[in-house]
Amino acid sequence: MPRRRDVLKTLSSIPLIGSLVPAGVASAAPAGRNFLKELGVPPIINGAGVYTMFTGSLMLPEVVDTIRQMSTEFVRIDELHDRVGECIAKMLGAEAAMVSSGAFGALQLGTAASITGTDVAKMERIPDIRGMKNEVVTQKSHWFPYNHAIRNCGVNLIEVETAEQMEAAIHNRTALLLFLNKAERKGKVGMEEFIAIGKKHNVPTMNDIAADVPPVENLTRSLKMGFDLVAVSGGKGIRGPQSSGLLYGRKDLIQAARMNTLPHSDRMGRGLKVNKEEMVAMMVAIESYLKRDHKAEWAEWERRVKTMSTAVTKVKGVKAERFLPEIANEVPHVRVSWDQSVVKLTPDDLKQRLRDGAPSIEVIPGGYVPDTVEIASWMLKAGDAEIVGRRLYEELSKAS
Numbered sequence: 001m002p003r004r005r006d007v008l009k010t011l012s013s014i015p016l017i018g019s020l021v022p023a024g025v026a027s028a029a030p031a032g033r034n035f036l037k038e039l040g041v042p043p044i045i046n047g048a049g050v051y052t053m054f055t056g057s058l059m060l061p062e063v064v065d066t067i068r069q070m071s072t073e074f075v076r077i078d079e080l081h082d083r084v085g086e087c088i089a090k091m092l093g094a095e096a097a098m099v100s101s102g103a104f105g106a107l108q109l110g111t112a113a114s115i116t117g118t119d120v121a122k123m124e125r126i127p128d129i130r131g132m133k134n135e136v137v138t139q140k141s142h143w144f145p146y147n148h149a150i151r152n153c154g155v156n157l158i159e160v161e162t163a164e165q166m167e168a169a170i171h172n173r174t175a176l177l178l179f180l181n182k183a184e185r186k187g188k189v190g191m192e193e194f195i196a197i198g199k200k201h202n203v204p205t206m207n208d209i210a211a212d213v214p215p216v217e218n219l220t221r222s223l224k225m226g227f228d229l230v231a232v233s234g235g236k237g238i239r240g241p242q243s244s245g246l247l248y249g250r251k252d253l254i255q256a257a258r259m260n261t262l263p264h265s266d267r268m269g270r271g272l273k274v275n276k277e278e279m280v281a282m283m284v285a286i287e288s289y290l291k292r293d294h295k296a297e298w299a300e301w302e303r304r305v306k307t308m309s310t311a312v313t314k315v316k317g318v319k320a321e322r323f324l325p326e327i328a329n330e331v332p333h334v335r336v337s338w339d340q341s342v343v344k345l346t347p348d349d350l351k352q353r354l355r356d357g358a359p360s361i362e363v364i365p366g367g368y369v370p371d372t373v374e375i376a377s378w379m380l381k382a383g384d385a386e387i388v389g390r391r392l393y394e395e396l397s398k399a400s
Helices: 004-012 035-039 061-070 077-092 102-116 145-151 163-169 191-200 218-225 251-259 276-291 294-312 347-356 384-398
Strands: 044-047 096-100 135-139 156-160 174-180 205-208 229-233 245-249 318-323 333-338 360-363 373-376
Touching: 044 373, 044 384, 061 276, 077 096, 077 218, 077 245, 077 251, 077 276, 096 102, 096 251, 096 276, 102 145, 102 174, 102 205, 102 229, 102 245, 102 251, 135 163, 145 156, 145 174, 156 163, 163 191, 174 191, 191 205, 191 218, 218 229, 245 251, 294 318, 294 333, 294 384, 347 360, 347 373, 347 384, 360 373, 360 384
Parallel strands: 044 360, 135 156, 135 174, 174 205, 205 229
Antiparallel strands: 096 245, 229 245, 318 333, 333 373
16 A cells, blocks of 8 residues: 555656646636525525524624635644634633534543543543443433434443432443433432532533523533533534534543544544634634623514514414423424314424425424424524415415
8 A cells, every 4th residue: 555655755746736627627616606506405494493404503604704714724733722722711611622523522522531531542442441431320311312422432321310329320430420401300310419429429520501502601501510521512502613512621521532533543533523614613603602692682583483473373273372492492482383173284284385385494393392383483584584474374374
């Protein structure tokens, strides 16, 4: 197999390599191009919210500008990662922070850090963690599909229900205690007791608050309460790059998490790559989010809910209810319901008609309450609430 050095030497000897590029390709620019039209992918009105299947949130203009600016320079990635982490940590009042590949990447790296510490030999063995700390304890009510990020590190996930069971499950192989913020009111072990158990047994605690911003206070609440690590998505309410997230908390654990990922080659997190553009863009997104007029933003979301509700309730037998989801995605939503003997249309039929229409509209896929159609306000763009209200009215009217 040829060595990299030999390949580079060969390439450097090729004259006028730029002339090998087909005419027009190198100068092709996106100005004026409609990529979605070219690709045959229709844009949608996002009445669902910050679902990854609908590409999360839209980046703020200043975040997009940051990506464009950062794309023109080379840097030492570790140096940039350090400086960005320091800036974000200062903003959040954390000992340390790092930009991750989404909240999923943050969870995975936080788990790896709790297993390996700064022991490079252990890092190079993951997910073969025989002889290491190889168990993570969580509450049964806190199980969720994304705990695959935890299991990617090779650990056994131990589920318990009570504080007594949790303490009994902790031993010298316990790497981490995992808490799911949105399930805070479901488990028998509350946040304060959970943290206290971790400190009593000297086991790190990590809180997953992926979609739990807003409110803005949630960014710092977990740290103030005493969690060692916090994982959050960057591409939801914060409106950073969709592929970004944050892991922040204890300095030694963030250092270990950094050592488990890029630019190091033989590490579990090598594929959880975050580029220079995303790092700085995430920093800018946090700056912007903390400075945002959250009251004005909330008022606009309420206006959108009222607009959609007013339009749809003009149809006889149709009801509209404003509601807030509990903890995760905690912003104003509208829930539409109707008597199907009067309006002869099922909620699934209505969702499909909205999806098939022009413009195509997506609402919450599963929903919080069966046999309803629910729409989130916060990812709608200017004018979208009026369009969604009109389309709901049209389809329900035709079926009544």
